[in-house]
Amino acid sequence: MEQMTIKEIARLCGVGVSTVSRAINNHPDINEETRKKVLETIQKYNYVPNNSARNLKRSESNTIAVLIKGISNPFFGEMIRVMERETNEKKYSFVLQHVEEFEDEVDVALRIEKEKRLKGIVFLGGATNRMDEKLRQLSVPFVLSTADAADMGDEYPSVSVDNEKESQRMVEYLCSRGHKKIALLTANKDDASVGMLRHRGYRKALEEYGISYDEKLVKWTPEEMETFSMESGYRLTEELLESGVEFTCIYAISDRMAVGACKALFDSGMKIPADCSVAGFDGLDMASYYEPSITTIRQPRREMAEATINLMFELIDGKPVEPRLIFNADLVVGNSTAPI
Numbered sequence: 001m002e003q004m005t006i007k008e009i010a011r012l013c014g015v016g017v018s019t020v021s022r023a024i025n026n027h028p029d030i031n032e033e034t035r036k037k038v039l040e041t042i043q044k045y046n047y048v049p050n051n052s053a054r055n056l057k058r059s060e061s062n063t064i065a066v067l068i069k070g071i072s073n074p075f076f077g078e079m080i081r082v083m084e085r086e087t088n089e090k091k092y093s094f095v096l097q098h099v100e101e102f103e104d105e106v107d108v109a110l111r112i113e114k115e116k117r118l119k120g121i122v123f124l125g126g127a128t129n130r131m132d133e134k135l136r137q138l139s140v141p142f143v144l145s146t147a148d149a150a151d152m153g154d155e156y157p158s159v160s161v162d163n164e165k166e167s168q169r170m171v172e173y174l175c176s177r178g179h180k181k182i183a184l185l186t187a188n189k190d191d192a193s194v195g196m197l198r199h200r201g202y203r204k205a206l207e208e209y210g211i212s213y214d215e216k217l218v219k220w221t222p223e224e225m226e227t228f229s230m231e232s233g234y235r236l237t238e239e240l241l242e243s244g245v246e247f248t249c250i251y252a253i254s255d256r257m258a259v260g261a262c263k264a265l266f267d268s269g270m271k272i273p274a275d276c277s278v279a280g281f282d283g284l285d286m287a288s289y290y291e292p293s294i295t296t297i298r299q300p301r302r303e304m305a306e307a308t309i310n311l312m313f314e315l316i317d318g319k320p321v322e323p324r325l326i327f328n329a330d331l332v333v334g335n336s337t338a339p340i
Contacts, residue, residue, distance in 0.1 A: 004047040012045075013038050046137055048110045061117045063093040064312060067105050069125040071098045073228055073256065075282050075301065076124055079145070082305035083122065090313060092119065101226065106134040113140055120312045123147055125194075141315035145308040146299075147193050157321060159308045161329045163194050166297045167201025167253070168208075169331060170279055173295075174249050175209040178340030179277065182206070183217045183245075185236045185252040185261060187227045195227070198253040198281065216245045228253070233260025241268055248276060248340060255280035255287040258294050262336070273338035283332060293334030300327050 010017045015034060022030045023038035041047075064087050068076055080096065087094040097112055099105045109121050121142040135142070135156060144158040174182055184202050187195025203213055219236035221227050233252050237260065240247065250265075252258040258280030262272055270276055272292055280287055283298025307325050314321045 004045045006047075009038065009041055009045070009047050012041050046107070046110060046134060048114050061093065061119070062091065063095055063116050063118050064120045064122065064309075065095040065097055065109075065112055065116060065118050066122040066124055067097045067099050067109055067112075069099045069101070069103075069105055069123075070226075070228065072226070073125070073254075074284055074286070075228075075254075075299075076146075078301050079124065079305040079308075082302055083309050086306060086309040104134075106138070109142070110134070110137060113138060120316055122308055122312060141312060143308050143312050143315070146304065155323070157311055157315060157323045159304050159311060159325045159327070161297075161299050161304075161327050163197035164201040164204070166329045167198035167281065168205045169201075170281065170295075170297050171202050171205030171251060172208060173331060173333075174251060174277070174279060174337065175205060175211065177277075177337065179249040180209075180211050181214075181217065181247045182211075182249045182251055183219065183240055183247040185219050185233055185240075185250060185257050186221065187253065188221045188223050190223070191227070195221075195253060202251065214245075216243065217247060228256055230256045230260035230263070233257030234264045235260075237261040237264035241265075249279070249337070250276060251279045253281050255282045255284040255294060255296055258296070258336075259286060259290055262290070262294070272336055277337040279337055283330070287332070287334065290336075292336045295334045295337040296332050298330040298332050300329070303327060 006017055006020050010020045013020065015038065019030060019034065020038050023035045066080065066083055068080070070076065084094045095116060097108060099108050105123055112118065113121065118140050120140055121138065123142060123144045125146055142157070144156055146160050147158065171182060184199065186199050206213055219240055221232045221236065225232050225235065233256065237250065241264070250261050252261050258278050262278050265272055265276055265278070272278055278294060280294050280296040283296050287294040287296045304327055311321055311325065
C-alpha cells in the first residue's frame with residue numbers, strides 16, 4: 001500500500017495542505033472541529049508526517065534500523081551486538097530504536113522510516129500476528145527476528161525457532177519425568193506471537209500424554225507488568241501458591257520468569273527440585289549460572305542474528321530469499337528438574 005501524502009489527507013478532509021500542517025503542529029489558528037477531523041483522518045490512514053523537509057530532497061541513507069520490544073531482556077543483548085557488527089562491516093549505519101510495551105512497533109517503524117530515510121528494518125521481538133495490515137504500508141525491506149511468523153505464511157521474511165514445537169518438546173520432557181500437574185507461567189492473554197505459540201506447545205504436549213488441560217494451572221502476565229520478566233515470574237508463582245492448586249512442576253516461557261519463580265518458591269520455604277521442578281525457555285547465561293541450574297530450551301542467538309542481517313541485505317539487493325528461516329534449539333537439562 002502506498003503511503004498517504006499530506007495532499008491526500010487534505011483532499012479527504014476537504015481542506016488545504018496548510019490547514020493539515022497547522023493541525024499536525026497544533027497551531028492555535030485552526031477550528032477545533034477541523035483539527036479533530038484532520039487528526040482522526042491521519043490516524044485512520046496511518047499517515048506519518050515527515051518531520052524534516054530536507055529528507056524529501058535527499059536520497060536514502062545507508063541505514064538499517066533495529067526496533068526492539070523488550071530492551072531490558074538480556075536475551076537480545078548478544079543479538080544486537082552481532083547485528084551492529086555485521087551491519088557496520090557492510091558499511092551501513094546501525095540505528096537501535098526502543099519500542100515501549102504499550103507502543104505499536106509498526107507505527108514506530110512507519111515514523112522512523114521517513115525520518116531516517118531507512119534502507120531496511122529489523123523487528124526484534126514483538127507480536128507479529130497483529131502487524132499484518134500495517135506491515136504492507138512499509139516501503140522498505142524488513143525482517144521479523146525471533147518473532148515467529150508461524151501464522152502468517154511465507155509472505156513476511158522471518159528468523160526464529162519453532163516456538164510451538166520447542167515448547168511442546170520441553171513439556172513432553174517434563175511429562176516423561178512423571179509430571180502430570182505442570183503449571184505454566186506465560187504472557188498476557190492478548191499476546192499473539194511467542195507467548196501464544198509456547199502456550200499452544202504446552203497444550204499439545206499435555207494432549208500427547210493424555211493429560212487434561214487445567215486452566216487453574218495457567219497463570220497469565222497482567223497487561224501492566226513487563227512480559228518475560230523476573231518480576232512476572234515471581235508474582236505469578238505467588239498467585240499459584242496462594243490459589244492452593246496442586247502442582248509438581250512450573251514451566252515458565254522464559255528463563256527470567258523461571259528465575260523469578262524459583263525465588264518465589266524459595267521464599268515460601270520450598271526446595272527445588274525436591275518439592276517442585278522448574279523449567280524455562282531461551283537458554284540465557286543466567287539459567288546455567290543460577291543455583292540450581294535451570295532446565296531450558298537454548299536458542300542459537302548468534303546464528304539467528306547473523307541470519308537476520310544476511311537476509312536483510314539479500315532483500316535490499318533484490319535477491320530471491322527463503323522467507324522463513326527456522327533454527328533448531330537445544331534442550332539443556334539442568335538441576336532444577338527431577339523425576340516425580
